[in-house]
C-alpha cells in the first residue's frame with residue numbers, strides 16, 4: 001500500500017534526527033499546491049499570561065503571550081509524487097522531502113513563523129546552510145538504508161529535478 005510506505009520511510013528519516021525523536025510526527029500524501037512538494041503543520045498552543053504581582057500591587061497590566069512548541073506535527077507530501085512509478089526512486093525523492101520538513105521542525109521554524117505574518121514573509125528560512133543540512137542528513141539516511149552517499153549536492157538537485165520533470169510533477 002502506497003499510504004503505508006510513508007510510515008516506514010518517515011521512521012528511517014527520523015533516525016537521522018535524534019534531537020527530535022520524542023516528537024510525534026505523522027506523514028501523509030495530500031493534495032497540496034503544485035509548486036510545493038511537502039509542507040509541515042504543527043498546532044501551536046497560545047497561552048495568555050498576566051503578571052499577577054504587577055497588577056495587584058501597582059495596578060499595572062503586563063500581559064505576555066506564551067507560545068508553546070507543538071507536540072504533534074503532520075508532514076504533508078504532495079500526492080503527485082505517487083506518479084513516480086519505481087518505488088525505490090519514489091522513496092529517495094519522498095525521503096528527501098521528509099528530511100526537509102523534519103529540519104523545519106528541528107529548527108522550530110513553525111514556531112517562529114507563526115508569530116507574525118509580515119515577519120513570516122520576510123524571514124528567510126531556506127538559507128544556504130539549510131539546504132546543506134538537508135543534504136547531509138539525506139546522506140545519513142542513505143547510509144542507514146545501505147546506499148552509497150552522494151558526494152555533491154548539485155548533482156542530487158539535478159537528479160531530483162530530472163525525475164520531477166519526467167513525471168510532470170513540477
Ligand SMILES: [Zn+2]
Pocket residue numbers: 100104126
Ligand atoms: Zn521548507
